[in-house]
Each structure stands twice: as structure tokens, then as C-alpha cells.
Amino acid sequence: MYLLRQIEKVSSLEYVENARLHLVGELKSLSVILENLCQQKVLIDEEVSKIKAEKDDYDRTRALLDSVIRKGEEACYRFLRIIDQTRRRTLERPTPLFKNSHEASTEATKFDLDHWISCFPFKEDAEMQQNYIRERARSRPKKLRTYIPENKAEISPSDLLKTDKNILLVGKPEIGKTALSHEILRLWSERDSKELDYMFFFDMRELTDIPPITSLEDLLFTACSEPDEGKDEVLHDIKSNSDNVTVILDGVTDFSTSVVEKLIDKDLLPDAKIIITCRPEDEEYLCPEDWLRVEVKGFSEETIKTYLSSTLGEDHRKVLSNVELLTLCHVPMYALLVAASFSSEDSLQPRTVTEIYINIVRFGLQMNSNKTRIRNLNQFIKTKRNGILSLAEAAFNATERKTVNLGELSCEDSCVLSFLKTLDVKVPPTETKTLYAFLHYTMQEFFAALWLLENPDNIREVFQQCLTEEKKHMKHLIPFMCRLSATKVNVYLQWTQRGHVCQSLCESLLQALPYTHYLS
Incomplete structure (x- = not known):
């Protein structure tokens, strides 16, 4: 069994050579590996064709490994990285539970390729801490601009x-x-x-x-x-x-x-x-x-300028001068939201996606409330609180199930339901069932985050779900929740009594899960 401390000085070439015997017998999905090696120019088309021409998978694997080993250290490193990234398909993970002690003894002697690739010290892992230090030293505007793709389209x-x-x-x-x-x-x-x-x-x-x-x-x-x-x-x-x-x-x-x-x-x-x-x-x-x-990488800076100029006229320069808004706009949907929620007063301009969604919710409620005046909007929202929470709970449950179909809704308030679209499904022989869904999936995630803030006892469980394969899609709620928790939530839904609980939980999450900065 390989241990991390034993392999830190082992080269990629030696690492592949030492495991060659086990790889020949256990490596899966060779076409995936060959495709990646060809794309990364480790192998050329002729070499791939020659390997595929071998009579069976055993000989094809042997020929593949021989070719990679002959090409030396860099080729072996790329091969290991491909194996690591595709291990779910290319390596078969041993079953941890056994029927009897004899099976356990036999299985224990089997070479664990999944553990083997996990132990290899990739350059990215070794350099992670140093890169993090360098990243922190960069200015915030420069870091934000890295999200904007270059102005080139590789395929139309x-x-x-x-x-x-x-x-x-x-x-x-x-x-x-x-x-x-x-x-x-x-x-x-x-x-x-x-x-x-x-x-x-x-x-x-x-x-x-x-x-x-x-x-x-x-x-x-x-x-x-x-x-x-x-x-x-x-x-x-x-x-x-x-x-x-x-x-x-x-x-x-x-x-x-x-x-x-x-x-x-x-x-x-x-x-x-x-x-x-x-x-x-x-x-x-x-x-x-x-x-x-x-x-799909989104808008380049040139495309952002063109789009905002056509929608906002001269006011687009105010967005371009704000690096936070500018970098948000590389995502087309956010560019649309920035333009739709633009305010000529800089102090009222939303700076994050969450703030934009807050504005959309408030505006949507106002539009469907018989033109409630702005100064009375907060009071009006308070009267809709139960309906909003009911809709938020349905959003959370649907998100957890990985679907946009909200199922049965207890809320019948047309003002609250204005955020939804209906889907009529024919049920044989003559019935029709009406299902509800949010206008966009991220709006559903936003409402789900609202429900989570109102129910902080569930937050820790969601954090745990984010670390599982089955429920890791729940991580998209966390950026909304973190930003909402750091915002004066009572401005729009009067939720302050549990804010300190959510805030501390979010702070602990931010330390543990590096992806939570994504939307916030």
C-alpha cells in the first residue's frame, strides 16, 4: 500500500512503472483515456489508432502504458492526472463491506488503484498553498477581472x-x-x-x-x-x-x-x-x-460593453466603471439582471447577484400588489410573509429533490405565485394536472436559501449534504444564504431574530468550503 510520505519524491514515470502490472489488469474505459491523451498531445492520432487495433482490452492497456512510459516524465504525469480526473470511470473502487472473513482477507490483498491515485502528490496540490498566498496579494479588481473570458469564440x-x-x-x-x-x-x-x-x-x-x-x-x-x-x-x-x-x-x-x-x-x-x-x-x-x-464561458468584456450600451445608453459607463458589476456581467443572465435593475443613483445600485434577486422579489411583489407605493412596500411584504415562506419551503424541497416541479402548493396567493409558471400535464384518460415551477432555477435556489435562513436548524445538515455526491448540488444555496445572512434581511422580510445563528454558521462554512464565494 502506498503512503503519502513514501511517495513524495517518486517521479511520475516511476509511479506508473511501479503500478503497471495492476493497471494492465484493472484499468477501465480506455477510450476515455486515449481521447484525453490525444487532446493533450501526449499521443498522436496514429498512435491512438495503433493501440485501438490491438486484439483485446488487455493488450490495448499494455500498449497504452508502454507508449506513455516511453515518452517519459511529462507524459506519465499527464496520464496520472487524467486517471485522477476520470477515476469514477477508469478505476473500479473496491467494495468496503464483505460477506465473510475469507472474502475480507482475499479483498484486502487486492491492489487499491483508487487509493493509489489518491496518494500521488500532483503539482497542483503541492502548489495550492503558495498559489493561495499569491492570490491574496493580488488586488481585488484584478482578481475579479479573471472571471471575464477572453474575446474569442472557438466554435459557433x-x-x-x-x-x-x-x-x-x-x-x-x-x-x-x-x-x-x-x-x-x-x-x-x-x-x-x-x-x-x-x-x-x-x-x-x-x-x-x-x-x-x-x-x-x-x-x-x-x-x-x-x-x-x-x-x-x-x-x-x-x-x-x-x-x-x-x-x-x-x-x-x-x-x-x-x-x-x-x-x-x-x-x-x-x-x-x-x-x-x-x-x-x-x-x-x-x-x-x-x-x-x-x-460555455459567457460574455467577453467587449460583448458586455456592446450589450450594456444598447440597453442602458450612456448610463452603461457607470456599470463599466464598477468592477464588481462589470465582472458579474460576464454571465449573460446577470448582465440582463444588472441592466434591468440599474439605478442612476450609485448608492442604490446592487453589487451582488443576491442583491439583484432581492430587488427582483421586491419589484415583483410591488407589481402584483395593485401598485403599492414604495414607502408602504415593506409593510405590504410583511402581510405576505406566510405565503412567501410557504413558497420558499416548496423551493427548498424541490431543490433537494433535484427538480423544478414544486408539487402541491398550500399557498394560493396570486401575488406570491407570480414568481411561478404553470405546466399542464395530461393524465390519462381525460384529466389535466397543473404543476408549478419558478421562472428560472436560480430563482428557486434563492427562495430555498430564504427558507433555510428561517430554519437555521437545517443549515448544518445542508452543509453536510454539500460534501456528499448525491446532494452536492445543494451548494448553490450557500452563496445566496451567506450573502442574505450578511445583509440586513429585515429590510425586506423582517427576519432578524436568528441572524446571529446563521451568520456564525456561514462564517464557519466559508472557512471550510472554498467555493462559497462564487455568487456572493
Whole structure:
């Protein structure tokens, strides 16, 4: 068994050589490793083809390792880094529980590759503390500007439409993945083509199991759109000519139904083109092999200037001179929110995403309250507190379930429900069930954070959930919660009695989880 103190001076080359025997017998998903090695220019196309031509996985693994070892230290380091980043697919983790003592004894002697790769001291780990010190020394404006991508597009929506490859669109919340999917859909609908083909778009968070989706027909015609006539003929044509089918799955977090999983695995439409959008933390669960991975990075500084100039006129210069607002605007949705909530008075200008959402909530309540005057708005919000908390609880429960469908709502106040959209689902044979969802998933996360602040006994449990694989998506509540807890919450919902509890919990979290600065 490798120990950290024993391997700190071991080179990448020696580390791979020492484990070669175990890697040949245990390494999985070779196509993933080969694709990454080729992309990082460790192997060239001819070498990859030669390795793939070997007669079985054993020989292919042996040839792969021999090629990497021959190329020396840097190639071995890149290989180890790829193994570390894809270990969920490339390494098989031993089961910790055994049926009997004999099995335990046998299993204990098995080489643990997962532990082996965990022990390797990558350069990033060794340099982490030094990089952190250097980062703190940089000025805040310079650090903020690092979020804005360079003004260059490596691939266009039309390129994505034209390619025959399956596509994985990856990007953080609000960055524009759905908008890019809609643009691909628009370009497809407007092309001058006489060929009969199909494109289906699914918002995966709105995909319900009412009625249950048990077949391709259910997915395409019940969950999406049923043709007016000739359904059987259309379905037959789709199955027979799947190379003319494109399916966009927007907002995938996991395989919500077995039908979706079979679709991605090409068991249902083997030649169809699949486009998936997801957040970075969900990418490793999807793990599509040989797909074109495209990272959506948002607006460049030049694009921000152009957009704000067209929406705010001369006032856009005030946003550009505020580095906090400027860097927020690299996320397209936030650029829209900044423009929509812009105030000519600098003191009233929101500085964070959370402050923008607070303004949206207040404005939304005012707009749906028979034009309540500004000076009476706080008093009006107090009268809606129970309804808001009910909606916030539904948001929290739905977020925990990884869905946008809020289920049954106890609140019937149309003013509070103005933040929702309805989804009517047909329930055979003649009924229709109405489901509710927020206008955007991040609005749901904001309301969920509100509920969490009102129920601080649940905060510690959510912190623990963030550290698990199944519930780590709950981390997106934390930036909202941290900012709300640091803000005078009573300005809009009169919640001050438990603020000190939330504040101390948030401070402890900020020390433990470095990603919490993301939205706040």
C-alpha cells in the first residue's frame, strides 16, 4: 500500500512503472483515456489508432502504458492526472463491506488503484498553498477581472449544428447553456433544407413522471409533442432513420428515467445526435465517451460593453466603471439582471447577484400588489410573509429533490405565485394536472436559501449534504444564504431574530468550503 510520505519524491514515470502490472489488469474505459491523451498531445492520432487495433482490452492497456512510459516524465504525469480526473470511470473502487472473513482477507490483498491515485502528490496540490498566498496579494479588481473570458469564440452555434458528433455543453449556472441550445434550435428551424429531419428539445428539470415515461414514444410524443396525425408512421420513420434525429437534453443532472439513459447510450436511436447541457459538477456522472465537449464561458468584456450600451445608453459607463458589476456581467443572465435593475443613483445600485434577486422579489411583489407605493412596500411584504415562506419551503424541497416541479402548493396567493409558471400535464384518460415551477432555477435556489435562513436548524445538515455526491448540488444555496445572512434581511422580510445563528454558521462554512464565494 502506498503512503503519502513514501511517495513524495517518486517521479511520475516511476509511479506508473511501479503500478503497471495492476493497471494492465484493472484499468477501465480506455477510450476515455486515449481521447484525453490525444487532446493533450501526449499521443498522436496514429498512435491512438495503433493501440485501438490491438486484439483485446488487455493488450490495448499494455500498449497504452508502454507508449506513455516511453515518452517519459511529462507524459506519465499527464496520464496520472487524467486517471485522477476520470477515476469514477477508469478505476473500479473496491467494495468496503464483505460477506465473510475469507472474502475480507482475499479483498484486502487486492491492489487499491483508487487509493493509489489518491496518494500521488500532483503539482497542483503541492502548489495550492503558495498559489493561495499569491492570490491574496493580488488586488481585488484584478482578481475579479479573471472571471471575464477572453474575446474569442472557438466554435459557433452553426458549427455545433453542422457537426455529426454528440455534444456536451458544460457551463456554470446562468452562463447561457439554454440560450445556446435555443439558438441551435432556431438555426435548425430556419435552414433552407428539404430533407426531412427531426429535432426535439427537453427541459430535463421540467420532465415529469406524470404520466410515467416508459418508452421512446412516451418521451417524444407525451413529454414533448405529439403529431396531429400519423403518429405510428412518424415514430417508425424516426426509428428507421435515426441519423436524421437530433435530441437536446437541457439541464441534465442525472439519468432521470431509464428511457433517457437508453437514449444517451444509443440503445433506442443509435445514429441520433444527442446534445446535453449540464453544470460542471454533473459532468462526471454523465461521462459520455467520444463526445464533443464545449465549455460555455459567457460574455467577453467587449460583448458586455456592446450589450450594456444598447440597453442602458450612456448610463452603461457607470456599470463599466464598477468592477464588481462589470465582472458579474460576464454571465449573460446577470448582465440582463444588472441592466434591468440599474439605478442612476450609485448608492442604490446592487453589487451582488443576491442583491439583484432581492430587488427582483421586491419589484415583483410591488407589481402584483395593485401598485403599492414604495414607502408602504415593506409593510405590504410583511402581510405576505406566510405565503412567501410557504413558497420558499416548496423551493427548498424541490431543490433537494433535484427538480423544478414544486408539487402541491398550500399557498394560493396570486401575488406570491407570480414568481411561478404553470405546466399542464395530461393524465390519462381525460384529466389535466397543473404543476408549478419558478421562472428560472436560480430563482428557486434563492427562495430555498430564504427558507433555510428561517430554519437555521437545517443549515448544518445542508452543509453536510454539500460534501456528499448525491446532494452536492445543494451548494448553490450557500452563496445566496451567506450573502442574505450578511445583509440586513429585515429590510425586506423582517427576519432578524436568528441572524446571529446563521451568520456564525456561514462564517464557519466559508472557512471550510472554498467555493462559497462564487455568487456572493
